Amino acid sequence: MVELENESTMDHITFRSDTVLSDVHLHIPNKRHLMVRLNAVGQPVFLSQFKILNGKDRSRDESHQHGKSHDTIESTELYARSDDEENGNLGYSNMQENSNNSPITTRGLEAVLDEDGDLEVSRRPQCDFVGVEDPPRHKAHPIILTKGYCDFIENEDGDSNRQDIIKIEHTMATTLEDVGKQVWRGAFLLADYILWCQDLFRGCTVLELGAGTGLTSIIMATVAKTVYCTDVGEDLLDMCDRNVTLNVHLLAPAGGEVKVRTLDWLKNELSEDPEIPFSWSEEEVADLHDHTTVILCADVFYDDDLTDALFKTLYRITHSLTNPCTIYLSIEKRLNFTLRHMDITCDAYNHFQDCLDSMKSLVDGKMRFTAETIETNFPQFFIYERIKHLELWKVVAESLT
Structure with a gap:
């Protein structure tokens, strides 16, 4: 000590x-x-x-x-x-x-x-x-x-x-670029839904984008077969990997596996360079494309540029999947006073809605996306304040080719 x-x-x-x-x-x-x-x-x-x-x-x-x-x-x-x-x-x-x-x-x-x-x-x-x-x-x-x-x-x-x-390593009071190292209510909301609807995810291969501390991925692995828990930054991924190790007692009974990997929304390819920490193997990339049917995103919509990059990543990944995919998005509508509007607004949430609408109206002959909200009246499995501004969205991605 x-x-x-x-x-x-x-x-x-x-x-x-x-x-x-x-x-x-x-x-x-x-x-x-x-x-x-x-x-x-x-x-x-x-x-x-x-x-x-x-x-x-x-x-x-x-x-x-x-x-x-x-x-x-x-x-x-x-x-x-x-x-x-x-x-x-x-x-x-x-x-x-x-x-x-x-x-x-x-x-x-x-x-x-x-x-x-x-x-x-x-x-x-x-x-x-x-x-x-x-x-x-x-x-x-x-x-x-x-x-x-x-x-x-x-x-x-x-x-x-x-x-x-569930044991989680985390930081507190970070700058905006390090918010993934904290635990957020959106992760609990999505974890609640997973535990409430376990049969939907049993035996699935799942990808989480912007996983942060990995809490949602760990909960998902209690019912799913394989969870690819992804984010960017070696320090954050190291924390996430430690959390997976801390919670092997939860994963062992169901035999679920969490694989912590790097996935940068600003890049078009998954890194397979063995010199880069948390890179992908060729077999993992093939497994991701051939078997993934669920994608998770928990409270990652707080910056317009990153939101744009995430939706482009969602389109790119779903287009490469063999099977139809269901995407679950949790978001908290955060109210902020802005000098630009001289009023209290939800700019990040509004931009999320614009991106979601663009995805739903996409006509490219390749993919079709449908979206709907999920009522958040299901039970809480964690103690946190489920405020009315917490939302859960379900997006179904289907190939037209």
């Missing part, structure tokens, strides 16, 4: 003007963050675990949350550094409940706003311990576990390999 030389530097996460933070992380108390490493570009990487709810868990959650916002829900983040550790003892604890079995709740969003109404996010946990006179944690310092941390977690947490736990 290697600790930071100067712990005080990690007491707070620093936000710059160009920093974005996923709501999944913003609304989760960070008293149990386990910082496992620094990635290749020096960003802190945290390990969180999320519970996959069964029917009983969902009923309990719905009952508990009746009339409440999901903003106050806790995810099952891993560990906090305890006071015992301050004295040299390894005293980690998964603090889902206190000793009196009283729930731990978080303050509302107002707790992280300054007097001017600006967001002020602190590394120190903002939480209330219901029914506890003295909080069992006075502060939460992240630590770095650089060697053998998976074994350490499994030894300390007897539930780490349960079939209802």
